[in-house]
Amino acid sequence: MSDNPASIPPIPRVSQALDVSRLPLPPGHMDASPRSNGFWGMAVFLVTDTVIFLLLLVANIYLRRYSQGPAQGALDPGTTVWFSLGLWASSGALVLADVFRKQAKLSGLLYLLTAALGLVFLYGQAQEYLHLNAQGATVDADLFFTGFYTLTGLHGLHVAFGALALLVTGALRFGGHLGRGREGFTAGLGLYWHFVDAVWVALFLLLYVWGGP
Amino acid sequence: MTTAPLPTETAPAPASRPRNFTRWLSTTDHKDIGMMYLALGALFFLIGGVEVLMMRLQLARPGNTLLQATTYNEFFTLHGTTMIFLAVMPILLGFSNYLLPLQIGAKDMAFPRLNAFGFWLTAFGGVILYLSLLEGPPDAGWFAYAPLSERPFSSSLGTDFWAAALLMMGMGTTLTALNIIITTVRYRAVGMGLWKMPLFSWMVFVNSFIIAFALPSLSAALIMLEVDRALGGRFFQGGGSPVLWQHYFWLFGHPEVYIMVLPAWGIISEVIPVFSRKPIFGYKFVAGSTLAIAVLSFAVYAHHMFAVGFARPVNLAFAASTMLIAIPTGIKVTNWVATLWKGSIRLTVPMLYAIAFIVQFTFGGITGVSFAVLPIDWQLTDSYYVVAHFHYVLMGGTLFALLSGLHFYFPKMTGRMLSEGFGKIAFWMITLGFNGVFLVQHALGMMGMPRRVYTYPDLPGWGALNLFSTVSAFVLALGLVLTLINIVISWRLGRIAGDNPWGAWTLEWATTSPPPKGNFVRLPPVKSSRPLWDLAHPEDPDHQRPPRHDQQGHIRPEERNHER
Ligand code: HEM
Ligand SMILES: [Cu+2]
Numbered sequence: 001m002s003d004n005p006a007s008i009p010p011i012p013r014v015s016q017a018l019d020v021s022r023l024p025l026p027p028g029h030m031d032a033s034p035r036s037n038g039f040w041g042m043a044v045f046l047v048t049d050t051v052i053f054l055l056l057l058v059a060n061i062y063l064r065r066y067s068q069g070p071a072q073g074a075l076d077p078g079t080t081v082w083f084s085l086g087l088w089a090s091s092g093a094l095v096l097a098d099v100f101r102k103q104a105k106l107s108g109l110l111y112l113l114t115a116a117l118g119l120v121f122l123y124g125q126a127q128e129y130l131h132l133n134a135q136g137a138t139v140d141a142d143l144f145f146t147g148f149y150t151l152t153g154l155h156g157l158h159v160a161f162g163a164l165a166l167l168v169t170g171a172l173r174f175g176g177h178l179g180r181g182r183e184g185f186t187a188g189l190g191l192y193w194h195f196v197d198a199v200w201v202a203l204f205l206l207l208y209v210w211g212g213p
Numbered sequence: 214m215t216t217a218p219l220p221t222e223t224a225p226a227p228a229s230r231p232r233n234f235t236r237w238l239s240t241t242d243h244k245d246i247g248m249m250y251l252a253l254g255a256l257f258f259l260i261g262g263v264e265v266l267m268m269r270l271q272l273a274r275p276g277n278t279l280l281q282a283t284t285y286n287e288f289f290t291l292h293g294t295t296m297i298f299l300a301v302m303p304i305l306l307g308f309s310n311y312l313l314p315l316q317i318g319a320k321d322m323a324f325p326r327l328n329a330f331g332f333w334l335t336a337f338g339g340v341i342l343y344l345s346l347l348e349g350p351p352d353a354g355w356f357a358y359a360p361l362s363e364r365p366f367s368s369s370l371g372t373d374f375w376a377a378a379l380l381m382m383g384m385g386t387t388l389t390a391l392n393i394i395i396t397t398v399r400y401r402a403v404g405m406g407l408w409k410m411p412l413f414s415w416m417v418f419v420n421s422f423i424i425a426f427a428l429p430s431l432s433a434a435l436i437m438l439e440v441d442r443a444l445g446g447r448f449f450q451g452g453g454s455p456v457l458w459q460h461y462f463w464l465f466g467h468p469e470v471y472i473m474v475l476p477a478w479g480i481i482s483e484v485i486p487v488f489s490r491k492p493i494f495g496y497k498f499v500a501g502s503t504l505a506i507a508v509l510s511f512a513v514y515a516h517h518m519f520a521v522g523f524a525r526p527v528n529l530a531f532a533a534s535t536m537l538i539a540i541p542t543g544i545k546v547t548n549w550v551a552t553l554w555k556g557s558i559r560l561t562v563p564m565l566y567a568i569a570f571i572v573q574f575t576f577g578g579i580t581g582v583s584f585a586v587l588p589i590d591w592q593l594t595d596s597y598y599v600v601a602h603f604h605y606v607l608m609g610g611t612l613f614a615l616l617s618g619l620h621f622y623f624p625k626m627t628g629r630m631l632s633e634g635f636g637k638i639a640f641w642m643i644t645l646g647f648n649g650v651f652l653v654q655h656a657l658g659m660m661g662m663p664r665r666v667y668t669y670p671d672l673p674g675w676g677a678l679n680l681f682s683t684v685s686a687f688v689l690a691l692g693l694v695l696t697l698i699n700i701v702i703s704w705r706l707g708r709i710a711g712d713n714p715w716g717a718w719t720l721e722w723a724t725t726s727p728p729p730k731g732n733f734v735r736l737p738p739v740k741s742s743r744p745l746w747d748l749a750h751p752e753d754p755d756h757q758r759p760p761r762h763d764q765q766g767h768i769r770p771e772e773r774n775h776e777r
Contacts, residue, residue: 037323037395044391044425051429052436055464059437059448059457066452140445143452150440150448 038184042191049158053199056154057206060147064212069142074135076128077208083124084204087159090117091197098190101173101183108174114193115166118159125156144212151203158196165189241325242730246332247311248626251619253336254304255697260343261295262690264288269650273683275671285667286352287371291342293355294375297473298382299339301607304615305476306335306389309417311626313393315721316411318402318739320731323395327388334385338378345374354665356466357438359449359458364442373442376435383428383435390424393417402720404739411719411742412499413479419503420475423510427468434461459518467514471506473607477614478503478545481567484617485549487717488564489556492755495548496742502541509538519590528587535585539578546575561715562636566617569644573609577602580655595665598658604651616643616696623700624714628726629707635699642692649685653678718743 064072090113097110132138132145139149169186172178178186237249268288271280280288310328314321322328345351349369353362362372397418401410410418438458440446447453486493493499515523515531549571558564580602584590593599623631657678662669669675713722723745724733737744741755 037399040398041324041327041391041395044394045387048387048391048425048429051426052433055430055433055461056436059433059461062457063448063453068452139440140447140451143447146440146446146448146453149444150436150446154436 036184036187038186038188039191042188046192046195049195053151053154053202056147056151057202060144060151061206061213063147064144067143069145070135070137072144072207072212074132074137075148075208076131077204080124080128080204080208083121083128084200086117086120086124087197087200090114090121091194093117094190094193098187101186106174108170108172111166111170111173113170115163115170118163118166118193122156122159122163125152148207151207155196155199155203158199162189162193162196166193241321241329243310243314243322243325243328244626244728244732246328247307247309249332250303250307250310250335253332253339254300254302254307257295257299257303257339258693261292261300262693264292264295266686266690268292269683269686271667272669272679274680275669275676277668280667282667283352286354286665287350289665290351290354290375294342294351294379296607297355297469298379299335299342301473301611301615302382302386303335305473305611306331306386308413308480308615308618308622309393309420309476310389312622312721313414313417314396314400315625315724315728315732316414316719317397317400317405318720318733318736319396319400320733322392323399324392328392331385331389331392334388335382338380338382338385341374341381342378345371345378348374351375356462357458358462359438359441359455362438362442362458363450365450373439376439376442380432380435383432386424387428390421390428393421394425397421402736402739408497408500409739409742410500411721412482412493412496413476415500416475416479416482416503419507420472423468423472423475423507426511427465427472430461431465431469434458434465437461456518456521459521460515463514463517464511467517468510470603470606471510473611475503475506477570477611477618480614480618480621481549481570482545483717483719484563484567484621485552487621487715488559488561488567489553490559490716491552491556492743493548494551494554495544498544499548502544505541506538509534509541513538516585516590519584519587520594532585532587536582539582542578546571546578561620562631562633562640563617563621563715565637565640566613566620569640570610570613570617573605573613573648577605577607577609580605593658595663596658597654597662597664600664601651601654601658604654609647609651613643613647619696619700621715623703624710625721625726625728627704627707628710629703630710630714631703631707632699635695635702639692639695639699642688642695646685646687646689646692650682650689653682657682713745718746720744 093110093114097107097114100107100110129149137145139146166189169178169189173186237245240246240249265288267280268285271277271285310322313319349371351357351367351371351374352369353367353372353375357372357375360366397410397414407415437446437448441448441450441453449455449458482493482499513531513534515527516535519528519531553568580598584593584599584602620631620636623629657675658664660672660674662675669679710726712724712726714726715722719742720733720736720739721728723737737748741747743755747754747756
């Protein structure tokens with residue numbers, strides 16, 4: 001190492017105690033993207049998530065043609081669309097929240113509103129599950145409903161997880177506890193939430209509206 | 214450069230780190246996490262090894278009664294799952310974690326805490342898998358074919374533990390792959406274009422994409438299996454399709470074998486040039502063929518399902534793609550051999566393992582291609598010939614490469630050298646033992662011995678070959694134990710290594726051994742794929758060399774004898 005040219009600026013030696021993730025990047029690292037790590041990390045994660053949803057959807061579409069139990073007709077898209085609107089509206093609230101955040105205005109309340117709309121959706125879904133179960137459309141009753149509950153259940157878990165994260169983010173931002181250093185996290189969470197909404201559009205169309213092959 | 218200067222030891226003894234156990238629980242340093250992965254992998258390798266020794270003892274002679282049939286099933290399920298998910302994958306993730314930031318000149322991963330989280334997910338997955346011992350271990354094989362893995366046929370909770378463990382570990386691995394992708398894209402040193410990255414980093418980078426697309430398929434399959442088992446769903450039974458499980462499992466399972474072998478190839482591509490004193494032959498081909506493999510590894514998955522009985526065009530398509538994937542693989546082997554060609558070879562322990570790797574891996578690749586010939590596969594599938602094939606690639610390939618990497622990078626990780634003498638004895642025991650175990654299994658498979666059976670009748674030759682296999686297994690195990698002893702002793706008493714004991718040219722050797730937190734005090738300029746060579750030879754740096762070929766594509770005469 002002694003023969004390194006002197007023109008290279010030394011990287012500060014780091015004390016053992018220091019958290020490495022807080023260090024500045026090595027001088028002139030290759031990155032030119034304006035987006036944060038959090039955003040891109042979430043993007044890659046969502047790609048893997050897409051694969052899971054896609055494969056489960058394919059399984060459902062493939063199996064439903066052999067279905068002999070209570071038909072898809074047990075579903076009630078008319079009611080579902082109402083609480084779905086809550087979820088889709090939440091994406092709008094989130095867009096607004098992100099705009100406010102980027103302008104450094106107070107955005108905490110808007111994040112809380114997004115989470116609340118997500119919870120409305122979860123409530124609607126729970127009601128729907130109870131209703132279907134009462135009609136005998138259970139997980140083990142039919143090939144279609146095995147896939148239906150798997151897909152909507154997994155999606156519901158995503159909503160629940162996202163709503164929780166949004167509640168925390170909103171509360172922290174409301175109290176002014178989420179500083180500049182955490183913008184990446186919020187950006188990633190935003191991407192996640194829009195993704196979950198988009199997945200619901202696909203699920204709604206393919207499970208509730210489309211009659212199957 | 215004509216004579217290879219061998220290492221000079223000038224560096225001070227490695228600074229002792231604080232001996233604080235909780236440091237390991239809370240660490241987010243990629244090097245610590247890398248070492249923890251290696252330790253986890255080694256631990257489970259031992260456990261998986263003991264399991265397989267029991268199985269080999271049972272198979273040592275015909276009609277043996279050491280293990281019962283169900284116990285044997287549980288053993289091979291745990292053995293397969295442990296070796297793949299808890300030994301090989303953690304070890305290669307350990308190398309990736311440790312080396313990737315060092316090789317690209319970064320201070321750490323992009324998400325250090327996520328990195329630690331991924332490790333703990335994997336570790337807890339291992340704990341969950343073995344907690345199943347309390348409830349009755351899983352017994353449906355690491356492939357868990359439905360409906361064998363469904364509640365009616367596998368009624369203990371073992372398979373549920375198995376599925377939960379795999380979901381957790383799969384999540385951990387996916388998060389680590391994500392971390393590697395972002396780190397590689399955003400944290401490379403100035404001047405290090407993608408096509409100047411060290412080959413290990415290259416392959417780990419591409420590998421992360423395979424992980425990102427393959428593991429979700431396993432997750433989806435496991436979710437479906439659990440819906441069936443826990444909620445009475447009907448994906449694979451009661452009207453559902455058992456073949457669906459095979460599709461989703463192998464859509465993950467075949468890429469998984471490349472997930473296991475790509476980092477191993479990366480290690481080999483680092484070791485061979487260093488101990489041949491030549492740059493790798495055809496850098497771009499070695500790196501680029503990885504991309505072809507990444508795509509093809511998904512396109513061939515149904516070659517595990519030739520016996521299912523697809524329509525002929527489907528079978529033919531997968532047979533063709535299976536033969537195709539041998540091409541990029543062959544390109545790599547050719548380039549490694551060409552690197553050895555006329556090199557000044559130093560037969561150190563890492564190099565010995567690398568050479569054994571090439572021989573054994575090639576052999577395993579050839580038996581793989583033989584399966585692509587449909588009639589041969591129909592004859593040999595589910596026989597010991599398959600067992601021999603995948604152990605030649607997985608153990609003869611991946612494990613030998615990992616051992617090569619272990620001996621190569623031990624000085625960097627600990628600051629001390631492993632004993633060469635010890636290492637060579639262990640090497641020969643492992644190599645002879647390994648070939649003794651699995652070479653004869655090709656013959657057994659062709660003689661019709663099925664895999665996944667706990668005992669067999671006393672047919673001519675079967676007893677003798679199996680006994681030979683079992684004895685060799687113990688030689689192999691002894692060699693591995695010797696390696697472990699070598700590690701423990703050398704960690705304390707080994708020769709002090711210095712920064713760059715092997716005279717290598719990539720960035721990880723530009724810092725101290727072991728590297729400090731934050732990795733580099735200063736980074737050398739990166740202008741070619743061998744930055745340390747450029748520093749040491751300012752009169753003949755890589756990046757100022759004229760292209761080796763003239764306009765017509767012929768090697769220029771002065772290049773033919775160019776000293777490298
Ligand atoms: C030239 C490359 C390769 C080809 C053409 C190939 C081909 C095949 C084929 C056709 C099978 C299915 C055999 C059967 O079940 O009837 C198979 C099984 C297998 N291969 Fe390979 N293979 C190759 C490389 C590898 C590599 C690199 C690995 C691992 C690192 C690997 C690991 C396995 C495993 C684990 C199985 C058995 C899976 C099981 O049934 O449990 N193969 N291979
Ligand atoms: Cu395969």
